[in-house]
Amino acid sequence: MPPKSILVRFLSDSIEEELVADTRACELLLRQARSANLLSRVAVLCDEKDLTSRLPQRMQNHLQSARAVAEANHRSVKWEAKQIELALLADDIPFCLLKGGAYVVGQSVAAKGRVFSDVDILVPREFLEKTEQLLIRKGWMCTNFDSYDQRYYRTWMHELPPLQHMKRGTTLDVHHAIIPPTARIKSDIKKIWENVHKVDNYKVLYIPDNKDLILHSAVHLFCDGELENGLRDLSDLDLLLRDFSANDDFSVNDDFWAALLARSVELNLQRPLFYALRYTHALLKTPVPAKFLTVSKQGSPGILAAKGMDFLFYRALAPDHITCTDRWTGLARWMLFVRSHWLKMPPLQLAQHLARKGYKRWKKRHASV
């Protein structure tokens, strides 16, 4: 297993004195956090720990800069949410923000220094076509004109091809489910809609219930295969779990843990929740009570498979930085990417998809020579 990075130690332990005393440790934290898209979060956490002013001036400058980036990001996502609402109000279509957008608009702890490059929304399947039309009317455009990709998204995926706003350049992913309809695990999206919460000062904007936010984040992280932001998403999970599981007097809220596990059964998402609890606890020391860790093992793929996944995830969840990789990291990331496709489609369909993609890549390469 690769050595624990200073970024992971910053997120899980108290290393304030080490950072104050050692300039090079600070610089290493900067480098790893920058490559993991976590610098803005580090900045906010340093402020909360009253640490910022004790750090080297150069580090303070970078933290100030990163804080500004996150604040700009949050302003932008709120503006986008307003614009999407204005577009969808025409037909009173309800929509739900997911991931980063939901954290920011829902003022959750995972909004702390969270940066993102696109906005994700969920709309009921029956409004999908209408939603796309209304968004296009307000300036969002499809940027991918490849007919195969279009068909791939529209018939098989749980989202439309990404839309981009003509003037603002912002990217919008419109989902109708949290898992592709072709995937091995099935989860009933209606149950997520049953528990959504309306956001104050908006008319058709909702955010998922706390437990569903966690489960969706887990699905995204442990089934999607794009792990460049793996540690960032793991840190989101850590912050959400810590916040929701603590009572006002800081005692452990057993009810929350029981309800979360029960909800994972309802939504058929025990496997992703198992991984989420396993790796937040192992890497970020999230205080998951032992008995609930044990219960979550009902979602385990089996002892041997879990060992294999440990090998992959301990590497892929490390910052994507030269100081955090070993000889197996590249292979681990690649295998998780392959696995994500394996989870997304049945074998025959996957073979067709890969053949199609491979042929197109070959054709493109030969066209450009």
Added chain:
Amino acid sequence: MKLSSLTRPELRRRLKEEGIGLSIGPFNTNLSSSLSVVADGLEQLYGAFTLTGDADFIDFRISLNSPPGLRRWFRPQVNFSFDGFLPFKPLPQVQAFAMFEWGLNWCIANNAHQYLIIHAAVIERNGVVCILPGTPGSGKSTLCAALVCKGWRLLSDEMALVSTETGEIYPVPRPVSLKNQSINIIQQYSSGAVMGDVVMDTAKGTVSHMRPPQSSVEQSEKPGTPGLIVFPKYTAGAEPNLVPLTQANALMKVAENSFNYSVLGLQGFEVLGELVSKCACYEFSYQSLDEAKETLESLI
């Protein structure tokens, strides 16, 4: 210790192995490369810069090396890596040094939001900092190079770093980037101008960099107080012509030329408002560099 104190072989060895740490204005930059174009460029243009110490905090770690594979020999290329991240597609290897300059601009513009960053040349005379914002083709770099050759202090030929706390301008006195005809114009204008290698057929045409004056590099830790904002416009056949700008117009025009005005939000607006209210603001068309110099000096 200055970069010029390293022997040629020592400079090349360090550049290849641990990298060369340079204090460039407010940024400590570590550059590593096994390409001789990069070593030559450093030697020609960065001699007056101070080397960082072993224990110093490095803001930007940059490397310029050939991509792996056949392209090492066949039409060789160079990649710009910012601590392992490649923000650009590879360029032909002869452009490696220019790519360092462009890439460092990118690093600053994307990672230094403790400043309001304006796309501008910045120079100073008699304690008054003059900001020359400019769209490409406005001639700001040429005018900046000319004035710097005649004794003005160089703060930057590419970006004004306005402190969000004090409103002062922080210098990053790096080599001045000159394009196409400007290279000859400056060489003819001042015999003292030292140019690096001339590289042809880049995305910006023919490019060369002028060494920044030693005195400017030595003052690179001394911020300056802004007093003048001039939007230059090279116009063939024009007499020098200064047109005053209202503060509101100047603010809008400077905002258009800012890299991170929108990132800073309200703070950006406040810093910019403060800046514009402290400065005399003009649009300025000119043809002759000598006349332009006279006009600008009359404002200070």
